[in-house]
Amino acid sequence: MIPYGRQNISDEDIDAVIEVLKSDFITQGPIVPLFEEKISKYCSSKYALAMNSATSALHIACLALDVGPGDYVWTSAVSFVATANCALYCGAKIDFIDIDEDFYNLSIEKLENKLQKSKKTNTLPKVLIVVHLTGQPIDMERIHLLSKEYGFRVIEDASHAIGAKYKKELIGNCKYSDCVVFSFHPVKIITTGEGGMLLTNNSVVFDKANKLRTHGITKKNDDFVNQSHGPWYYEQNELGFNYRMTDIQAALGISQLNRIDNFIKRRKELAKSYNSSLKDFPVIIPKQHVTTESSWHLYVIRLDIVKIKKTHKEIFEFLRSSGIGVQIHYIPIILHPYYERLKFNKNEFPNSMKYYKEAISLPIYASLSDEEQREVVEVLKKALDS
Numbered sequence: 001m002i003p004y005g006r007q008n009i010s011d012e013d014i015d016a017v018i019e020v021l022k023s024d025f026i027t028q029g030p031i032v033p034l035f036e037e038k039i040s041k042y043c044s045s046k047y048a049l050a051m052n053s054a055t056s057a058l059h060i061a062c063l064a065l066d067v068g069p070g071d072y073v074w075t076s077a078v079s080f081v082a083t084a085n086c087a088l089y090c091g092a093k094i095d096f097i098d099i100d101e102d103f104y105n106l107s108i109e110k111l112e113n114k115l116q117k118s119k120k121t122n123t124l125p126k127v128l129i130v131v132h133l134t135g136q137p138i139d140m141e142r143i144h145l146l147s148k149e150y151g152f153r154v155i156e157d158a159s160h161a162i163g164a165k166y167k168k169e170l171i172g173n174c175k176y177s178d179c180v181v182f183s184f185h186p187v188k189i190i191t192t193g194e195g196g197m198l199l200t201n202n203s204v205v206f207d208k209a210n211k212l213r214t215h216g217i218t219k220k221n222d223d224f225v226n227q228s229h230g231p232w233y234y235e236q237n238e239l240g241f242n243y244r245m246t247d248i249q250a251a252l253g254i255s256q257l258n259r260i261d262n263f264i265k266r267r268k269e270l271a272k273s274y275n276s277s278l279k280d281f282p283v284i285i286p287k288q289h290v291t292t293e294s295s296w297h298l299y300v301i302r303l304d305i306v307k308i309k310k311t312h313k314e315i316f317e318f319l320r321s322s323g324i325g326v327q328i329h330y331i332p333i334i335l336h337p338y339y340e341r342l343k344f345n346k347n348e349f350p351n352s353m354k355y356y357k358e359a360i361s362l363p364i365y366a367s368l369s370d371e372e373q374r375e376v377v378e379v380l381k382k383a384l385d386s
């Protein structure tokens with residue numbers, strides 16, 4: 001099976017991990033801070049905090065922005081469930097924005113309409129979580145302007161988008177948002193096994209997130225509520241979590257980051273090659289906005305259903321049974337039973353529902369060979385022709 005995504009592990013990666021295993025510290029040693037420094041330098045953010053997943057980083061980002069009971073968090077109707085779950089972990093209410101037909105990120109027009117309506121009923125969101133779906137950045141300048149006009153904070157779920165560029169600058173610089181979150185799950189651009197990162201330029205957000213990542217414990221004199229009892233003293237003065245990354249993972253992350261430019265270059269090549277191979281197929285290929293550069297985490301095609309004799313499901317099944325590990329990113333969040341219980345109205349998300357009936361993610365990852373890609377295209381042609 002050719003999967004839709006997979007990790008790329010080199011001998012250098014393996015050596016880097018072994019070196020940590022032989023060292024004094026396998027967690028909470030010197031490598032996690034080094035990884036954070038390298039990521040924040042690469043992205044031009046002031047701060048970076050490594051965590052054990054992007055899900056944890058999203059949770060902490062919400063808490064650091066004071067999301068709590070009574071607050072609203074809004075996000076895109078089409079994303080991985082973790083993008084929405086983080087708001088519910090904080091006791092807040094979640095609501096969704098339909099996607100844009102062309103780029104599959106949340107529709108900024110629909111966001112604007114919803115903001116206007118919510119202003120009248122005093123139900124404006126405290127935080128908006130935008131997702132750079134597939135690695136295509138959303139128009140962050142417009143999001144930033146709306147955040148100023150309506151007074152909400154912004155988290156970028158950039159789980160797909162490390163290495164992507166918005167207006168010539170890498171995603172992660174936090175220029176138009178309060179926090180950016182990356183995922184280092186094995187299918188993503190670079191991996192640490194499980195892992196994530198929270199980036200911010202705001203020292204208050206950083207301090208809060210830093211403490212929440214490790215139980216709400218502080219070892220800094222200035223942060224103590226009580227008098228220190230002695231040199232052993234540390235203090236828990238908030239309710240936090242153990243969301244730390246290990247040095248073993250961070251060593252893999254640093255080694256992976258050394259190759260990120262090659263990874264992105266290869267993904268761009270593969271996308272370009274799909275674009276030209278599929279141009280006469282009855283499918284809609286991904287669009288690329290002139291002001292952005294995708295990291296090509298995913299290559300999503302949409303079937304032109306009226307021109308095809310088979311159904312979406314039949315095409316999908318044909319590909320899977322022919323050894324092509326296609327996937328769908330994503331089932332609209334409101335269709336999951338847990339979210340169905342929260343009673344959202346499907347009719348508010350026509351673009352998301354249509355997208356879900358047409359989208360298929362084709363294999364794309366740095367180590368996908370030209371030959372494997374040709375096989376994907378051939379099988380897809382067969383599926384669409386017959």
Ligand SMILES: *Cc1c(COP(=O)(O)O)cnc(C)c1O
Pocket residue numbers: 052053054055056079080082083131157159160182183184185194195196
């Ligand atoms: C992968 C992913 C996450 C969760 O990442 P983990 O590191 O697995 O917790 C969150 N949001 C999006 C959009 C993702 O693709």
